[in-house]
Amino acid sequence: MKLSRRLRDSLAGKLPAAPVLVVTGILWFGGAVWNFQGEVTTLESAALPVVTFVLTGGFSIGVVFVGYRLSQSQFTPEQRWSIVGWTVGGLGITVLLHTATLAIRAAEGRPIGEPQFPLLVAGGVGALAGYGIGELLVDVRRSAAQAEQARDGMAFANSLLRHDVRNALQVILGQVDVLTAVDDERATEAANRIESQVEALYDLTANAEAVTGVLTGEATPEPRNVVEDIETSVATVTESFPDATVETALHDELVVRGTDALRPVFANILDNAIEHTGPEPTVRVTTETADGVARVRFADDGRGIPEAQRSQIFERGVTTDGGSNGLGLHIVSTLVERSDGSIYVEDSDLGGAAFVVELPIAE
Structure with missing residues (x-):
């Protein structure tokens, strides 16, 4: 032809x-x-x-x-x-x-x-x-x-x-x-x-x-202790936002399949949770496991995200506050997916929104 x-x-x-x-x-x-x-x-x-x-x-x-x-x-x-x-x-x-x-x-x-x-x-x-x-x-x-x-x-x-x-x-x-x-x-x-x-x-x-x-x-994804990534991100964020309270309930060690990009992913989620909440925000970071999957939950006490918007906020160009170009969460979602994981939003037990990152537990 x-x-x-x-x-x-x-x-x-x-x-x-x-x-x-x-x-x-x-x-x-x-x-x-x-x-x-x-x-x-x-x-x-x-x-x-x-x-x-x-x-x-x-x-x-x-x-x-x-x-x-x-x-x-x-x-x-x-x-x-x-x-x-x-x-x-x-x-x-x-x-x-x-x-x-x-x-x-x-x-x-x-x-x-x-x-x-x-x-x-x-x-x-x-x-x-x-x-x-x-x-x-x-x-x-x-x-x-x-x-x-x-x-x-x-x-x-x-x-x-x-x-x-x-x-x-x-x-x-x-x-x-x-x-x-x-x-x-x-x-x-x-x-x-x-x-x-x-x-x-x-x-x-x-x-x-x-x-x-x-x-x-x-x-490419490889075994890594995700707790170290979380603790590093929490330490960096708390130093940058001294008025914020970050509570953690983490495993002593949790080895998942992921990439080095998980560390900036966690830092970005924490930054968003603190910046889009009140002057003295509270964020709770927890880890849990079930059915071969590790879940890292970032829950805040902010205004939350309406359920109708939750399926769209990770799309390119979509922003929830009108103050950015909507690339942050889109890149976060891309990095998580290329780490063989997924990310979604649900209600927080603190009254705001909770971003949940799911990653496969390493064998």
């Missing part, structure tokens, strides 16, 4: 592809005119010849139109020739198949009549179907190539983040050592604050690396 790569590349560099379809459509329209003239001279009534002409001529004009459409498209010359190959191939295959059926009928001694009308219809249908298939395949390949470029760009940006930011943090830590050597209370306090922020930035680069690894498909 498609031209060989060498022929396609050669044509792409020398001839435009769209006129081929336009010429094909015009030639097929000429066949429709010829068939119409033959029917008009042999039939007493012109009604049926007109109907057949409208049908065959319509398909021919359709081929001319897709040729014009192809000339106005954003496809590369190579992609256009690929679509032309599918179009001409669809026309040729349908005509050959129909010719084969006529040949079989003739060999059986059955009357064939005038074969040009069904051949014209079959060819027109085959050409348009071939064009549709060719354009669809080109779009799919182009989308796949763009997705691969985006994935490579994300991986490259993550590499730069890890390398350049961590190098800068090492320089900052070197200056912190200088501050701590000074016998001054204010300098020591400033050094401690800087060191704390540097550690937070190290965690940020680690989280970015984990998220990128999952989104690019480089990281």
